[in-house]
Amino acid sequence: MRPAVRPSKLSPWWLGAGVAAVAVALVLGVSLGPVSLPPLEVAAQLLGLDSGLDEREAAIVTQIRLPRVLLGLLVGAMLALAGGCFQGVFRNPLADPYLLGIAAGAGLGATTAIAMRADQVVVPIVAFVGAMVSAALTYVLGQGKNLILAGVAVSSFLAAAQTYVLQRNVDTIREVYSWLLGRLDTDGYRQIKLLLPYALVATVVVLAMRRELDVLSVGDAEAASLGLHPQRSRLILLTAAALGTAAAVAVSGLIGFVGIIVPHIVRLLAGGSYRSILPLSVLFGAAFLALVDLAARTVIAPGELPIGVVTAFFGAPFFVLVLRMTRTVSL
């Protein structure tokens, strides 16, 4: 017998829409810029077909724009996935790597590593340590009180520490400052190679546990009575999401609000189960950030806006909207 009412699961239509959004963002991101290329020919080039682009245009596609768009896709996917995951882990609709101070922790770690002229491979690892410490701090300080305000306090404190590190190392200040505002700078595929392993681990772990996030939504006591180990599940999820956040922050700086905008829109469109929120956040988060980056580098062309400034410009009003719409009073 086939049950009449079926439980929420990832709808193939939304999955298809997410994949299509990524494809569109990819082609547009690669096509548009100081030299605009015809999107259809770019798509053909990306698929490895005979595209009709000349050698110089093909080089723009594969050597300059493709790495940057791919990095945007990856960072966006990570930030949106981490945001959705934190919202489930903390049972708080406003949780976001940026607002919880986790991005600031990763930022302090990365700044310290850069200021000490550590190898680029070390940066994400130090950023991860910073992310975990700040996540633990926010959680302990905000437990049972107000998580977001605790996150604000932790963020401010870590930002102060970061400024101190910067001032002590003035020789690296320019490098760190441009990175701090959020940027998707690439030299070839180096940043992508750096981010990809962490992104894969974080995505696989969080997606594998998305059902447990639904169980966690009834609170620890009830989740335990249903046979779960809530603290253990939460720690694993938090670690995976912090790892993804840290790696993204290490290559792209502080890009806020992606983790709050994308999962919320996905939730409104495709339902409240984490079984669909998380995979769709990966896809739409990727497409979203690649498109924002496109805007950031074309709006004041030939100049370029820091991408973190653009996401904050749209994200802050969105945050207020979510705040006004949220029924639960507890932050």
Add this chain to the structure above:
Amino acid sequence: MRLSISDLRVVIDGAEILRGVDLDVAPGEWVTVIGPNGAGKSTLLRAVGGSLPRSGAVLLGGTDIASLARRQRAQLVATVPQHPVVPPGMRVVDYVLLGRTPYIAPLGRESHEDLRIVQERLRALDLEGFAGRELETLSGGERQRAFLARALAQSAPILLLDEPTSALDIGHQQEVLELIDDLRREHKLTVLATMHDLSLAGEFADRLVLLASGAVVASGPPPEVLTEELLSLHYRARVRVIAGDFGPVVVPVRA
């Protein structure tokens, strides 16, 4: 399945909440724990559910819950807490499916059997029409049925109910309790409940246990426990107990 509790002690923040409780619930029996506020009723249920550090033994069909893994325990004991969390945006069908968690492998997904049981519980609790609705949008009585449906989806032989009717009006109280009684007979469930309404408690339970200051002070069929002497002593209440068709009726009176 028999539930045997012996010398159960629970200490929370240095205060002894339960001081050596002995209680035996026979398979298929309905026992309701009554007692004044702070007597330890909810603590007793939570300790039986395994979510509190305790000393003493809680045996489920002869097996100590301390020796069971969480998933095994969740297959034997289902709990409806006094104020269950209502997750925002969750649909009734997904909520009831959460009851199948102890049967679904940690990284796995639900089977056809799980979905069949969810469907059956929705039907048994007359929730089929609400399956696609969000839990938040349901009325108090409908929600209480959804909470029960989730607990019953655990297919556990022992059902713990903490104040199952405290949020309901008098009509829905009766409706929910009748429903629990029917389900208990149909599924041969062992029911341990707590209740504040003494007359209702006596009408629906096989046996009442009066808990005061963390210890059992009276236990037996409702007419033996719902007496003016016991209630005035332990509740410090002035009550009149009147014989009713289905058990004693407890009426508060002004001095």
